[in-house]
Every structure is written in structure tokens, then in C-alpha cells.
Amino acid sequence: KQEVTQIPAALSVPEGENLVLNCSFTDSAIYNLQWFRQDPGKGLTSLLLIQSSQREQTSGRLNASLDKSSGRSTLYIAASQPGDSATYLCAVAMNRDDKIIFGKGTRLHILP
Amino acid sequence: SQTIHQWPATLVQPVGSPLSLECTVEGTSNPNLYWYRQAAGRGLQLLFYSVGIGQISSEVPQNLSASRPQDRQFILSSKKLLLSDSGFYLCAWTWEAEAFFGQGTRLTVV
Numbered sequence: 708k709q710e711v712t713q714i715p716a717a718l719s720v721p722e723g724e725n726l727v728l729n730c731s732f733t734d735s736a737i738y739n740l741q742w743f744r745q746d747p748g749k750g751l752t753s754l755l756l757i758q759s760s761q762r763e764q765t766s767g768r769l770n771a772s773l774d775k776s777s778g779r780s781t782l783y784i785a786a787s788q789p790g791d792s793a794t795y796l797c798a799v800a801m802n803r804d805d806k807i808i809f810g811k812g813t814r815l816h817i818l819p
Numbered sequence: 820s821q822t823i824h825q826w827p828a829t830l831v832q833p834v835g836s837p838l839s840l841e842c843t844v845e846g847t848s849n850p851n852l853y854w855y856r857q858a859a860g861r862g863l864q865l866l867f868y869s870v871g872i873g874q875i876s877s878e879v880p881q882n883l884s885a886s887r888p889q890d891r892q893f894i895l896s897s898k899k900l901l902l903s904d905s906g907f908y909l910c911a912w913t914w915e916a917e918a919f920f921g922q923g924t925r926l927t928v929v
Binding site for chain 1: 916918
């Protein structure tokens with residue numbers, strides 16, 4: 708049974724710092740991995756999708772990497788801003804039509 | 820482009836009352852559809868998912884049920900709400916295993 712873990716559960720960093728959020732999964736035979744952002748009381752916004760054949764994806768100040776063999780993904784946020792404060796979740800799919808399995812998220816607080 | 824509509828945004832219901840939350844997707848056909856619940860300070864719990872009309876998989880035995888009467892419509896229901904049904908309910912759809920979410924419904928059972 709696939710399990711997705713995100714550590715730490717919460718993180719506070721000063722504005723301007725670069726930071727890394729971690730995601731690990733127990734079964735490396737994933738179809739894809741997706742990173743989401745959730746603001747309080749809101750739905751999830753997709754940030755980056757990495758297919759199983761890819762090593763990384765970039766969007767603006769965000770870079771997500773995938774190492775399937777070790778069961779890990781990282782989300783790198785450059786030059787953090789207070790507006791980056793949110794909960795970040797990663798999720799994996801085992802095949803095209805299977806359910807999406809989520810981690811519990813990392814609650815990020817950027818200190819002004 | 821594809822969009823997902825979920826309503827209502829907030830709902831306050833008394834214990835024992837029925838529930839119906841609706842989710843519709845536009846701009847795609849035959850999506851996989853999902854209902855999740857998020858309790859305060861906790862992760863996402865998958866409640867139901869559907870790969871086609873009338874095909875519903877239940878992940879957690881509970882007081883809730885789901886139906887998919889049309890290709891792009893997914894409904895979450897309850898005949899009698901419990902206090903423990905309070906939470907944030909999210910509808911999602913996937914295409915090629917990429918997920919997109921609605922804005923959620925905050926349900927408070929009183």
C-alpha cells in the first residue's frame with residue numbers, strides 16, 4: 708500500500724531565504740507526482756506535475772525534483788516571500804486511472 | 820478550458836438533517852471524479868472516487884454516499900448528518916492522473 712509522507716509538518720523561515728520541502732513515498736512505481744498549494748479555507752491549487760519519466764519541473768521560483776528509485780521528491784522555493792505562506796501537499800498516482808494519494812502537507816510560514 | 824464548480828461554499832446544517840453537495844466539471848469528458856474531506860488541522864481523506872457514470876468506489880465506511888448521475892456531475896449525500904461529518908469537503912477531477920480541485924464546501928453540523 709502506497710504511503711506518502713511529508714516532513715516537516717510545519718516550517719517557519721525568514722523572508723528571502725531559499726527553502727526545500729520534502730515528500731517521500733514507499734512504492735517507487737508511481738505514474739506521476741504532483742505538488743499543490745492550499746491557502747486557509749481554500750481548495751488546492753496545482754503547482755507542478757512531474758511524470759514518472761521526468762526528473763524535475765520548474766515554474767517561476769518553484770522547482771520540483773523527483774527521484775523515483777529512492778522514493779523522494781523535493782519542492783524548492785527560491786527567494787521566499789510572505790505570499791508563499793500556505794500548506795504545501797504532494798500527491799502520487801500509481802497509474803493513469805487510479806486514485807491520487809496525498810501526504811498530510813507541510814504548513815509553511817514566511818516571516819516578514 | 821476545463822473548470823470545476825462546487826457548491827455551496829459554506830453550509831450549516833443541524834444534526835439529523837440530509838445533505839447534498841454537488842460538483843460539476845466543464846470542458847472535459849469522462850473524467851475521474853473524487854470527493855475528499857479535510858478535518859481541521861488534518862490531511863485529506865479520500866471518501867469516494869468514480870471512473871465513470873454509476874461507478875463509485877468507497878474508501879471509508881461512513882454516513883455518506885456518492886452518486887454520479889451524469890458524466891461530469893458528482894454528488895455527495897447523507898440521509899442524516901452527524902456532528903462528526905463537519906469538515907471541509909473538496910471535489911476533484913483527474914485527467915491522465917493530473918488532479919484539479921474545486922474551491923471546497925465548509926460544512927458545519929450543529
